[in-house]
Amino acid sequence: MTETLKPDNAAQLREAILWAVDSATPLELMGAGSKRRLGKPVQAEMRLSTAGLDGILFYEPEELVLSARAGTSLAVIEQALAEKRQMLAFEPPDYGALLGAAPGQASLGGVIAANLSGSRRFRAGAARDHLLGFQAVNGRGELIKSGGRVMKNVSGYDLCKLMAGSYGTLAALSELTVKVLPVPEVTAALVIDDISPDDAVRAMNLAAGSAADIGGACWLPEAVAERAALGRPAGEGGPALVIRLEGFAPSVASRLQSLAALLGAAGPARTLKDEAARALWAEINHVTLLSAGPGRVLWCLSLPPASGAEVAGALAALPDHELMLDQAGGLIWLSLPEGGNDQAETVRAALAPCGGHAALIAAPASLRSTVPVFHPQPQPLRALSRRVKESFDPHRILNPGRMYGGV
Amino acid sequence: MPAPHQDVLARRAEIVRQLSRIVPAGVIDSEAGMRPYESDGLTAYRQLPLVVVLPETRDQVQRILAYCHQEKIRVVPRGAGTSLSGGALPLEDGVLLSMAKFNRVLEIDYDNRCAVVQPGVTNLAISHAVDAEGFYYAPDPSSQIACTIGGNVAENAGGVHCLKYGLTTNNLLGLEVVLITGEVIRLGGKHLDSEGYDLLGLMTGSEGLLGVVTEICVRILRKPETARAVLLGFQTSRAGGETVAAIIADGIIPGGMEMMDRPAIRAAEDFVHADYPLDVEALLIVELDGPAAEVDYLLEKVEHIARDHGADYVRVSRSEDERQLFWAGRKAAFPAVGRISPDYYCMDGTIPRRRLPDVLAGMQEMSEHYQLGLANVFHAGDGNLHPLILYDTNKPGDLDKAEAFGADILKLCVEVGGVLTGEHGVGVEKRDLMPEMFNETDLAQQGAVKCAFDPDNLLNPGKMLPELARCGELRGMHVRGGKLPFPDIPRF
Ligand SMILES: Cc1cc2nc3c(=O)[nH]c(=O)nc-3n(C[C@H](O)[C@H](O)[C@H](O)COP(=O)(O)OP(=O)(O)OC[C@H]3O[C@@H](n4cnc5c(N)ncnc54)[C@H](O)[C@@H]3O)c2cc1C
Numbered sequence: 047m048t049e050t051l052k053p054d055n056a057a058q059l060r061e062a063i064l065w066a067v068d069s070a071t072p073l074e075l076m077g078a079g080s081k082r083r084l085g086k087p088v089q090a091e092m093r094l095s096t097a098g099l100d101g102i103l104f105y106e107p108e109e110l111v112l113s114a115r116a117g118t119s120l121a122v123i124e125q126a127l128a129e130k131r132q133m134l135a136f137e138p139p140d141y142g143a144l145l146g147a148a149p150g151q152a153s154l155g156g157v158i159a160a161n162l163s164g165s166r167r168f169r170a171g172a173a174r175d176h177l178l179g180f181q182a183v184n185g186r187g188e189l190i191k192s193g194g195r196v197m198k199n200v201s202g203y204d205l206c207k208l209m210a211g212s213y214g215t216l217a218a219l220s221e222l223t224v225k226v227l228p229v230p231e232v233t234a235a236l237v238i239d240d241i242s243p244d245d246a247v248r249a250m251n252l253a254a255g256s257a258a259d260i261g262g263a264c265w266l267p268e269a270v271a272e273r274a275a276l277g278r279p280a281g282e283g284g285p286a287l288v289i290r291l292e293g294f295a296p297s298v299a300s301r302l303q304s305l306a307a308l309l310g311a312a313g314p315a316r317t318l319k320d321e322a323a324r325a326l327w328a329e330i331n332h333v334t335l336l337s338a339g340p341g342r343v344l345w346c347l348s349l350p351p352a353s354g355a356e357v358a359g360a361l362a363a364l365p366d367h368e369l370m371l372d373q374a375g376g377l378i379w380l381s382l383p384e385g386g387n388d389q390a391e392t393v394r395a396a397l398a399p400c401g402g403h404a405a406l407i408a409a410p411a412s413l414r415s416t417v418p419v420f421h422p423q424p425q426p427l428r429a430l431s432r433r434v435k436e437s438f439d440p441h442r443i444l445n446p447g448r449m450y451g452g453v
Numbered sequence: 454m455p456a457p458h459q460d461v462l463a464r465r466a467e468i469v470r471q472l473s474r475i476v477p478a479g480v481i482d483s484e485a486g487m488r489p490y491e492s493d494g495l496t497a498y499r500q501l502p503l504v505v506v507l508p509e510t511r512d513q514v515q516r517i518l519a520y521c522h523q524e525k526i527r528v529v530p531r532g533a534g535t536s537l538s539g540g541a542l543p544l545e546d547g548v549l550l551s552m553a554k555f556n557r558v559l560e561i562d563y564d565n566r567c568a569v570v571q572p573g574v575t576n577l578a579i580s581h582a583v584d585a586e587g588f589y590y591a592p593d594p595s596s597q598i599a600c601t602i603g604g605n606v607a608e609n610a611g612g613v614h615c616l617k618y619g620l621t622t623n624n625l626l627g628l629e630v631v632l633i634t635g636e637v638i639r640l641g642g643k644h645l646d647s648e649g650y651d652l653l654g655l656m657t658g659s660e661g662l663l664g665v666v667t668e669i670c671v672r673i674l675r676k677p678e679t680a681r682a683v684l685l686g687f688q689t690s691r692a693g694g695e696t697v698a699a700i701i702a703d704g705i706i707p708g709g710m711e712m713m714d715r716p717a718i719r720a721a722e723d724f725v726h727a728d729y730p731l732d733v734e735a736l737l738i739v740e741l742d743g744p745a746a747e748v749d750y751l752l753e754k755v756e757h758i759a760r761d762h763g764a765d766y767v768r769v770s771r772s773e774d775e776r777q778l779f780w781a782g783r784k785a786a787f788p789a790v791g792r793i794s795p796d797y798y799c800m801d802g803t804i805p806r807r808r809l810p811d812v813l814a815g816m817q818e819m820s821e822h823y824q825l826g827l828a829n830v831f832h833a834g835d836g837n838l839h840p841l842i843l844y845d846t847n848k849p850g851d852l853d854k855a856e857a858f859g860a861d862i863l864k865l866c867v868e869v870g871g872v873l874t875g876e877h878g879v880g881v882e883k884r885d886l887m888p889e890m891f892n893e894t895d896l897a898q899q900g901a902v903k904c905a906f907d908p909d910n911l912l913n914p915g916k917m918l919p920e921l922a923r924c925g926e927l928r929g930m931h932v933r934g935g936k937l938p939f940p941d942i943p944r945f
Contacts, residue, residue: 049944050944051942051943051944052942052943052944053942053943054942054943058941058942061941061942062942098943106805106807107702108698108699108701108702108806108807109698109805109806109807109836110701111805131704161646161651163646167645167646168645171619171623172645172646174646174651174654175619175622175623184898188894188897188898189894190894190895190898191891191895192895192898192899194803194870194871194872194890195805195870196803196804196805196835196836196837196870196871196872196875197615197616197803197834197835197836197837198611198615198620198803198832198835198836198837198872198874198875198876199803199872200609200658200872200874201872201873201874201879201883201887201890201891202879202887202891202896202899202917202918203655203658203659203663203899203902203903204609204622204654204655204657204658204659205655205898205899205902206654207622207651207653207654207655207657208650208651208652208654208655208902210651210654211646211647211650211651212650212651216650227706228701228704228705228706229704231704251564254566255563255564255566255588255675256675257675257676257677257678257743257744259677259743293743293747294747294750294751296746296747296749296750297743297744297746297747297750299746300744300745300746300747301744304744348644348645348646348648349644350562350565350642350643350644351564351565351566352562352564352565373645376644376645377645400643401642401643401644402642402644403644403647403648405648420649421648421649423648423649426632426634426636426637426638427638427639427640427649427652430632430638430652430905430906431649431650431652433904433905433906434650434652434902434905435650436905437898437901437902437904437905438898438901449649450649453649453650
């Protein structure tokens with residue numbers, strides 16, 4: 047069995063990486079390990095977990111800032127924030143169930159390293175937009191930092207952006223400082239039943255481009271809508287469009303009205319309030335509505351939102367598919383039976399007319415090692431990405447190959 | 454600045470000839486013609502460039518950079534030249550690459566809520582282009598009428614609405630970039646998030662050191678239904694600061710939250726006649742935006758909080774004109790201060806908000822020590838301070854004193870947990886202060902990133918980063934042979 051090193055502090059983390067450099071031992075980097083099955087499998091003789099780097103360093107609600115060691119459990123952080131009625135506005139989704147791990151395991155470092163964000167992404171930004179500063183050990187075994195603890199955080203290159211979404215291929219994060227925001231006073235969801243994908247995308251465009259300031263918009267085809275907590279009798283209602291509104295009570299009430307008027311042509315609308323709206327959104331955000339698990343794979347496509355219906359239409363040709371549109375049409379979740387490179391090419395070809403990228407989020411290791419998990423990059427971008435990798439990890443010991451060959 | 458390459462200076466005529474081949478009607482090499490380019494918004498620094506070139510197409514930019522790369526000639530990109538940190542300061546042996554002719558809005562895509570523009574388009578022109586349909590581009594630097602979106606990307610420009618709507622980096626979807634080799638990369642597009650490393654995020658705020666931006670896709674937003682502002686006057690800056698904290702602690706994120714101190718209030722009032730109160734130590738402008746129901750509800754809350762914290766002046770805008778007038782004073786604060794002092798030096802530090810009273814007190818002491826006046830405007834929502842140091846170039850020693858004063862302020866910002874720059878960039882101005890914030894290893898990592906893009910250090914050298922290690926030297930620094938047993942690290 048592969049050994050796992052679990053340093054307790056940044057000094058030990060450094061020591062471990064220096065050893066790996068000296069002995070040319072590639073490391074598989076992880077936080078709590080909840081997303082080990084995301085990305086290409088890493089061929090490494092040793093694992094390095096930052097789960098031992100635990101604890102909130104400071105939390106100042108009035109400054110909207112929290113700092114924690116990378117291994118701190120996300121659940122612990124969310125609990126501390128909830129006590130002050132604050133939250134991570136990028137809504138980190140929990141892919142535990144999708145990836146065959148227990149839910150609730152994620153660490154802050156892992157969420158940031160994978161740049162995971164939820165349904166509010168198009169309005170509130172991604173994890174990358176909320177990372178203010180970090181400390182990490184690069185592949186030379188050096189402790190580095192960038193950013194700060196203030197909202198306008200950057201002097202020099204914004205390395206926070208590079209860290210977010212680098213899947214541990216550049217440096218092992220040890221400390222993170224993130225921006226936090228108030229929890230909305232109320233949450234509501236407007237539901238329009240029986241709506242085609244074309245009408246739904248038109249409605250989402252209209253809503254997202256309106257002053258209603260929506261905080262989520264999602265289209266569920268009939269089979270998926272059947273499983274969702276939409277508060278309707280089984281077997282009735284067809285495909286559903288749901289739009290989330292959040293904020294102060296008088297504001298949400300007023301926006302619900304104007305939004306329903308704006309979307310009048312799309313069909314009669316009904317409203318889910320508070321707990322009902324939040325429960326529905328948890329299902330959407332954590333992607334628990336699509337078939338996953340043995341025999342199935344899950345793709346995630348990012349695309350220009352107005353093209354949502356067109357791309358969904360192209361993907362509908364794939365046998366035994368299930369999908370849903372999130373982020374006002376800008377994100378498609380797609381569940382398919384296990385397939386190989388042909389499937390990857392078909393999925394990615396659907397994006398060719400409009401642009402965007404597709405990642406294979408959940409799949410068995412055998413597939414993830416043969417199919418390009420992340421969208422292939424053209425030259426000279428590919429070469430540049432390699433040079434960026436090299437600038438942090440010249441010996442290629444940190445999660446080699448997890449994102450791309452050479453990266 | 455880096456010592457000029459004598460061989461490049463000696464080849465000037467040949468370089469001018471080659472550039473003229475690439476851009477036949479777009480090369481300026483006369484001293485008089487180059488004079489307007491000798492400095493940017495940081496006018497204390499001046500230098501004539503080797504030559505100015507104004508390309509009009511991406512192809513020309515590619516050929517210029519490829520040529521400079523091959524001939525090892527330095528290049529300084531320039532937008533409108535409003536940088537306050539000397540980011541666009543020319544180099545004696547450097548080609549000044551003006552992007553001014555890239556001034557077209559290429560596409561407006563309302564369905565996808567974005568606009569594709571060339572880098573020389575001004576910030577305000579983007580909002581104007583989409584205004585009729587009820588949209589706008591959110592980041593609004595006070596210089597928005599003049600500064601270019603390319604310059605905004607390079608400096609990660611902000612404005613008065615950052616707390617709620619973010620800086621430039623939070624409002625970009627895609628970039629087209631020409632690397633120093635002349636190669637073109639496209640980052641992002643009309644979709645969100647990148648497929649690999651977030652190089653779009655890295656490019657933003659990179660101050661022209663990593664590549665030349667030739668096309669930008671920005672997010673546009675629907676204008677809020679209503680916006681109203683309230684002026685709040687306090688007898689101490691501490692009371693003003695505490696009000697800001699209390700508003701945020703109450704779960705309110707205002708569209709804008711700006712603070713001015715007494716000298717800044719007076720200067721702005723004399724200039725713009727916004728009817729600001731003159732008998733307060735601190736004036737806060739809080740703007741709420743959204744549906745009318747929300748704005749009314751929150752205005753009441755804010756007013757309440759302010760009174761609880763000692764506001765003795767409260768005035769809510771009653772019309773759009775009045776709201777604009779509230780802002781006109783704030784947005785004209787720099788030129789207004791320019792009227793009361795022969796020269797001013799604008800600083801740009803960021804601090805944790807709650808340290809404001811300490812920092813203001815510290816700056817007051819410095820002002821007495823250096824015998825130079827000071828006016829303060831403050832993006833209170835996000836902790837970004839703009840102290841304006843008043844001095845007179847014609848008084849011997851004044852400029853040196855102003856610079857020393859400025860450096861002391863920034864050191865204080867870092868000391869209390871802030872950073873050297875909020876939105877104006879490091880440039881030449883703060884380059885040598887970077888070690889106040891970062892140690893050698895941090896800076897070496899920054900240098901290594903530069904090497905990944907521009908190993909010969911040709912793009913805007915001498916800005917942002919102190920002396921760089923040579924790129925080849927960054928590899929294999931720590932290989933020490935023998936194995937480390939790491940006995941203390943738990944393993945499983
Ligand atoms: C009165 C006044 C008020 C200001 N208020 C604000 C404010 O509120 N908020 C704020 O953030 N800033 C403010 N600024 C600063 C300045 O306007 C911004 O930094 C602006 O983004 C600079 O844009 P520019 O087009 O003038 O760029 P320039 O000054 O020409 O260049 C700035 C930097 O960008 C690089 N650059 C320019 N174009 C490109 C390109 N196409 N590709 C690569 N690199 C490029 C240059 O090399 C340089 O390093 C203010 C300035 C003034 C004079």
